[in-house]
Amino acid sequence: MRRVAGIVTFWPDLEQLMPRVAALACASERVVVFANSPVSQTDRARLLGTGAGDGGIEIVQSPDNVGLGRAYNHILQYAQARGADAVLLADQDSDIEPETVEVLAARMVELTAAGHRVAVVGALPVAPDGSPTRFKTTRLFERSVGSDLPNTQAVDFAISSGSLVSLAAYEAVGPFREDFFIDAIDIEWCFRAWHAGLSCWTAMDAPMPHRLGQGGLEIPLTRLKLAQQPPSRLYTYVRNQVRMLGLRHVPMRWKLKILPYIGLQAAAYALKGNKRRASLSAIGRGFRDGIRLALREPGNSVSPAADASGTAPLEKT
Structure with missing residues (x-):
């Protein structure tokens, strides 16, 4: 191979x-x-x-x-x-x-x-x-x-x-x-x-x-442990997971589990996370933008790659 x-x-x-x-x-x-x-x-x-x-x-x-x-x-x-x-x-x-x-x-x-x-x-x-x-x-x-x-x-x-x-x-x-x-x-x-x-x-x-992530974060009253992430990563994680709600090839069982998981994630950051205000804001913005983008998804389309036209060329060594 x-x-x-x-x-x-x-x-x-x-x-x-x-x-x-x-x-x-x-x-x-x-x-x-x-x-x-x-x-x-x-x-x-x-x-x-x-x-x-x-x-x-x-x-x-x-x-x-x-x-x-x-x-x-x-x-x-x-x-x-x-x-x-x-x-x-x-x-x-x-x-x-x-x-x-x-x-x-x-x-x-x-x-x-x-x-x-x-x-x-x-x-x-x-x-x-x-x-x-x-x-x-x-x-x-x-x-x-x-x-x-x-x-x-x-x-x-x-x-x-x-x-x-x-x-x-x-x-x-x-x-x-x-x-x-x-x-x-x-x-x-x-x-x-x-x-x-x-x-x-x-x-x-x-x-x-x-x-x-940057360490672990336990969810209160449970044995679940999250990877602690900076606000920028929380935003893209939540946005993309919520965005996948609009894709038909993503199983319904995954969609049904991700929403309560995001809720638990928000609760954990509210109680124990670093940069609590920034983290909760990132989760909220990610959820909002994810819903907006999910409604625009063509559903069964693979929506593969964003248009890379106009970007600078990559330099090879």
């Missing part, structure tokens, strides 16, 4: 980023670093040097922060043009070992051989070592799709970081939504894949330390 890896960055810690890029270079034919923030010439040279002797590294400098959707689409289309079969997506907060990538690739081959139309196989996100109480572990939403393969679970969606995306599936499902910018992009795409007759999986034996 020919693989390209892509990692999207935004003001990263270079000392943490370099070993992650090096690990991806060991497990892929090429690594594309899509920089949503400026990269100095010194940092560029250091990043390019991490691929010596392994997969080549290319840095794409975005003129602005264009979000994850456009970055993912650029990486996947780059891989398509070079005849790759799959793309391993990552972000700067996830630790992905070369062995993990090999497990994901082998599982995709096995699932395909078993007759499944595989869209994506994701790693199992876990809280970083030594901080299970600080960071919330990403929850898996399991689906009752049978597989005889051990340590393999069908899921509603695989989080984008640490996911191996089939390029054949990407062509069938369509691009990631650029207008979502950052949150719920992976959720919407995977629901679109299921609706098109493809499937999404998690390799339960491929753990990936992943930092979700």
Whole structure:
């Protein structure tokens, strides 16, 4: 299986980023670093040097922060043009070992051989070592799709970081939504894949330390724990989740659970969150704008990518 890896960055810690890029270079034919923030010439040279002797590294400098959707689409289309079969997506907060990538690739081959139309196989996100109480572990939403393969679970969606995306599936499902910018992009795409007759999986034996949010926030009187996010992320999360109410390919069971969840989220931030006023304002604005945009959704349309005409060209290294 020919693989390209892509990692999207935004003001990263270079000392943490370099070993992650090096690990991806060991497990892929090429690594594309899509920089949503400026990269100095010194940092560029250091990043390019991490691929010596392994997969080549290319840095794409975005003129602005264009979000994850456009970055993912650029990486996947780059891989398509070079005849790759799959793309391993990552972000700067996830630790992905070369062995993990090999497990994901082998599982995709096995699932395909078993007759499944595989869209994506994701790693199992876990809280970083030594901080299970600080960071919330990403929850898996399991689906009752049978597989005889051990340590393999069908899921509603695989989080984008640490996911191996089939390029054949990407062509069938369509691009990631650029207008979502950052949150719920992976959720919407995977629901679109299921609706098109493809499937999404998690390799339960491929753990990936992943930092979700800026720590944990417990919901009072429950055992539920939220990932604490800044107001800007709360806004896009709520806006995009509410926006998906207008999409027919998003299951009704998801729509019915998301509204009370947002209510619990607002209660948690009102009682215990940081920047309470700004956070509640962000949730409220996200809900308002999400409803407005949901009413405009064409329903069954995939509404893939926002029009990128007029944007500055991306600089490749």
